[in-house]
Amino acid sequence: MNPEWFPSICLMGASCRAAAQSAARAGCTRILAWDDFLDADLLAIAQAESLADFPEDSPQGLAELQGIPLVLCGGMENRPDFVQRRIDQGMLCGVTGDMLRQLRSIESWQRWASESRIGWPTAVQDLSDPRLDSVRSESWMLKPVGRAGGVHVRAIANLEDLDPIAKLAPDPGSPTSSSTSNPWYLQEYVPGISIGVSYCTERNANTDSNGNAESTEPSGTRIVGIARSIHSEELDAPLPWIYRGSLAPYSVSPSVCASLERFATTVAQSTGIRGLWQADFQIDPEGQLWLLEINPRWSASMELHEILQGYSWITEHVRILCNGAPKHVPSPASPAGQQVAKGILYAPHGMHLSVAQVDRLWRSGWHGTLRELETAEFCLADIPQSDPLGVDFAEGMPIVTVLVAGEKNADLLEKIRQARSTVLGWFQRI
Numbered sequence: 001m002n003p004e005w006f007p008s009i010c011l012m013g014a015s016c017r018a019a020a021q022s023a024a025r026a027g028c029t030r031i032l033a034w035d036d037f038l039d040a041d042l043l044a045i046a047q048a049e050s051l052a053d054f055p056e057d058s059p060q061g062l063a064e065l066q067g068i069p070l071v072l073c074g075g076m077e078n079r080p081d082f083v084q085r086r087i088d089q090g091m092l093c094g095v096t097g098d099m100l101r102q103l104r105s106i107e108s109w110q111r112w113a114s115e116s117r118i119g120w121p122t123a124v125q126d127l128s129d130p131r132l133d134s135v136r137s138e139s140w141m142l143k144p145v146g147r148a149g150g151v152h153v154r155a156i157a158n159l160e161d162l163d164p165i166a167k168l169a170p171d172p173g174s175p176t177s178s179s180t181s182n183p184w185y186l187q188e189y190v191p192g193i194s195i196g197v198s199y200c201t202e203r204n205a206n207t208d209s210n211g212n213a214e215s216t217e218p219s220g221t222r223i224v225g226i227a228r229s230i231h232s233e234e235l236d237a238p239l240p241w242i243y244r245g246s247l248a249p250y251s252v253s254p255s256v257c258a259s260l261e262r263f264a265t266t267v268a269q270s271t272g273i274r275g276l277w278q279a280d281f282q283i284d285p286e287g288q289l290w291l292l293e294i295n296p297r298w299s300a301s302m303e304l305h306e307i308l309q310g311y312s313w314i315t316e317h318v319r320i321l322c323n324g325a326p327k328h329v330p331s332p333a334s335p336a337g338q339q340v341a342k343g344i345l346y347a348p349h350g351m352h353l354s355v356a357q358v359d360r361l362w363r364s365g366w367h368g369t370l371r372e373l374e375t376a377e378f379c380l381a382d383i384p385q386s387d388p389l390g391v392d393f394a395e396g397m398p399i400v401t402v403l404v405a406g407e408k409n410a411d412l413l414e415k416i417r418q419a420r421s422t423v424l425g426w427f428q429r430i
Helices: 017-025 059-063 080-088 097-103 106-115 130-136 254-271 302-309 313-321 355-363 370-375 409-424
Strands: 008-013 030-035 047-050 070-072 140-144 154-156 184-188 193-203 218-229 245-248 275-283 289-295 339-346 351-353 379-381 391-393 398-406
Touching: 008 017, 017 030, 017 302, 017 313, 070 080, 070 313, 080 097, 097 254, 106 254, 106 289, 193 254, 193 313, 218 254, 218 302, 245 302, 245 409, 254 275, 254 289, 275 313, 302 313, 302 339, 302 370, 339 409, 351 355, 370 398, 398 409
Parallel strands: 008 030, 008 070, 030 047
Antiparallel strands: 140 154, 140 184, 193 218, 193 275, 218 245, 245 339, 275 289, 339 398, 351 391, 379 398
16 A cells, blocks of 8 residues: 555554554554554554543644544444544544444344345343243343443343343443443343454445535445454453454355345445444354344454465555545465464453563564464464553453464364463463
8 A cells, every 4th residue: 555645544442452462564654543542552653641641632633634534443333423523623434323223223233134135133121011921931141232252241041031231221421321221131042153354345336427426325245254253261361251352254055145245335336335344143053143232433353364365455445435446356365274263362351461571472573474384383462561660451351462373263262272281381370
């Protein structure tokens, strides 16, 4: 990509490191980030600050962001008002605040699943709903509105198991709740394999006689890649439904692929979303596809597809936001038989990492290429920032991301488990 028209990019969200590395590979010369974790490998390549310190009231600071492409990362899909203010201040984004509300709406998910002829698990927000009578005999999931990462998701076998907080009025500060809606919802559990599908939606390239776009409707959406989520039996984590990591690529049947493409077209035409976005699905034991949710942002598994394909999809995202002319994009193919995976290592208990041990993490740090993964047992990313006394982790906190390559899922999972054991051995228990 020509840095003359791609000099700067802005990333915002819970963890921007992977998107920042993608931007660096694309040739971006100025990477700005507002991030919740501020990991050391993000700070190494980006001008990063805490998301909580975003300069809402600084005209000079905000003026510097006008015209800059904005990439949404973890959790930003649940902050429509914040994102809309950035757009009103001149930043370029693939979704508006209204689009985010639509894209994160349970009612929209149900409608788009129906229009795309794929499954939608029964979901209810009203505890008086008669469909909840089956809770006593079937498995349901309690899910929060406006959260990410599966941290607060839990199984419910009986209505009496509901925590009192799930029955309270919504938090008035919740970006996706209204004064009448419950901040939680119950969804019927569908067994099977969870997959994350990354998409890229193109902007309509038709122009009038003056060279202006005749329409802002998307002209097509392609699948960037499909990844399978690592489930609880495969890797330890502090909570049953928390995000553990992903394996890619994942192959689906032609009929499932057609359904995924049809779904993407339905969503894109209904909302006008542009650039990169993601959706989670479940494939049940009979091969039926079920929609779980839509995440209109950079996805956790996106970097796996970039590793395999040798292509920075940030390139396409920015080109679309900047109304660049369409161009040939490499087919989403990976080296024959090659697979990659990422696993999130969580603290099993309170832990301390000394400065020397942080340096040890850096020696296994990942710089963004498949070749590194092929020649090492594992590489590490999202490396924590340390002060002179080291860094502490409370039980259940994410410590580091493990990246591995191989030819079989079983080999990848074993490499991640071995890496987990090795890395935790470097720590001191508090």
